[in-house]
Amino acid sequence: MSADQTRPGASAGPESTPIVLEARGLCVDYGTGEDAVQAVTYADLVLRRGEVLGLAGESGSGKSTLAYAMTRLLRAPGLITGGEVLFHDGRPESEGGVGTVSLLDAPPSKLRRLRWSEIAVVFQSALHALNPVITIQSQLTDVLATHRKHLSHRQRVDRAAELLGLVGINRDRLESYPHELSGGMRQRVMIAMALALDPQVVIMDEPTTALDVVTQREILDEIIRLRDQLGFSVLFITHDLSLLIELADSIAVMYAGRVVEQGGAQDLFHAPRHPYTLGLVHSFPSLHGTHRRLEGIPGSPPDLRHPPSGCQFHPRCPFADETCAQKEPPLTPLPITGPGFHRPRAASCWRQGDVVVPAPLALPEPEGVSR
């Protein structure tokens, strides 16, 4: 497969899974000229076939901007100023595969063929993303009427019912309007719509944030079950790292527009390599054990209109020195020190290049937990 960008020497590890969507050095500005705010700066992101990649970050860290830029859904004043985004079609050309497509160069007609068919999006607020005056059936069949012109009306309705069944909603609900459904059901309808054309990539932007914890858990279970059944890849955007550690295969952590760390979910939790990730995993209280006082991360995220010099995290970082205040660290691949198979990992921190890496940033990966 042309899309298979296997690292040399890798055998059966997770890194040999083909890449389906990747961003290299992606930059996004809001506005132009002197007032431009760099919302995403040189972001690298790799989504492999069939995996759930979590994109974690605080509000304003650029996680949604990055995802929308990758799908060219970014609206003005958002502006992609550099980098490339590649979509590697997993289907052979005989079945309509398009090979590798550079999404940033693709003409509108080509984008239209890929969007929703191959790369679908589940938006955060189902109440706002669904049209309140149109039935669920019409919203589901509309997309089929546009992208699957050969289907008859009867076939479209059957497919809509099948999609609702897929997410655990009875076909009686086809005639319902969005306000007649609960929040969890509306979010399920959104997922059903995203899956309507059997996409290879589903981007989910905080799909469960507005839901109660029990409903959230049900939706997450649903997503994982559908992923196992249909084999799509998920880019799951959320601010809730504790949720991602359970849910995702690998996680990319964003801070101030940069991807500061990417690696296997359990590796990231048990052996973070970037001080920001370290701070984050010590920011949510545990449900177990004795009471330990946690400190969170001092300070606030930077104002991107006046970003700090050097590493964006250095004003809040307990390990920062003069280098950190002057030069920005690149996202660098890091060696695995723990036993067993692990996903490749990378972090952007000068401390990782030190002769003696600070102990909290140099813990070995736990054995055999990388899925």
Place this chain on the structure above:
Amino acid sequence: MSAAEVTVASGREVSTDPTPALEATGLTQHFRVRGRAGRARSRNRRGRPVVHAVDDVSIKLWAGRVTAVVGESGSGKSTLARILARMITPSSGRLWLDGRATPLSAGRGARAYRNKVQLILQDPFSSLNPIHSVRYQLSRPLRIHKMVGSEELDDALESLLERVKLTPPSQYLDKLPHELSGGQLQRVAIARCLAVEPRVLLADEPVSMLDVSIRLGILNLLEELCHAESLAVLYVTHDLASARYLATDVLVMYAGQVVESGPAAAVVDTPAHPYTQLLLSAAADPEREGPAELTTSGGAPPSLIDPPAGCRFHPRCPHAMPICAIANPPMLDVSPDQRAACWLHVDPADRPKVSEGAKA
């Protein structure tokens, strides 16, 4: 049915004062419904349909202790906080502030009461007036409640900001809300509450709008204020883990009722009510081994216009028995400190007898 109560956790530091800072019993809030609820069974005295937002809830808040109320949206936890802040007048209930009986009405006398009991709201971005400086927002309570004279005002403002760790105060006093981050805004909102030297702080989801990395700062601040200034703190949240972290005692609410109460660690580590067990099984837990499995799947909280008879959780409960659909269980001691409203904790021989005819 007996009311829910938070008992004093034995073996923990309890203030020597045996009187709770704030105590309420039998709080009930029925909101009238307009429109399509015509066929609902539950009605108020005038025969109009009502939403049972809060039903017969009792709570005690102690000086120097944090009490958490945990529940999903619609469980009545925020309504409870608003009743205790006397922002809304409940349908019934009784209230004592420092042992003195106090009216519950939101109208008359509420200003003097708010001198002692302050409410922190969820969203600091909208709870602070965007067109006024921090100085103005903090001066208002000081002036309205005549806390300080005008010549002492600046000192009072600075000490308020220092108490919420916004230092140096001069850097923040003349900022407008849009110039501050969410965490800083919530600190200003807390400082505004502290201005009247309250006895009780009611915090309604004070960190859920904030970024993960700064939530702990606010939780730690609340804990410090609670201990250092001997405040009684009510922490309303949907997050069991943060309740376990911050609170001494926890109340779990479901569909307007308290279903479990007890010391925070006991409730979270050994939940006795099936609903608490469900919440725990759904909570995000990075340390969980293997996939999360909900104790019960499907179902949603009931309509509070027409709540189910008996235990309100019984339609979703994996352990439901015939009695659960008929009689609402009383709060029962499951351990010296922990109480749960569930028939499972009653000896089968002592449960009320269910005859087939009784179900109608």
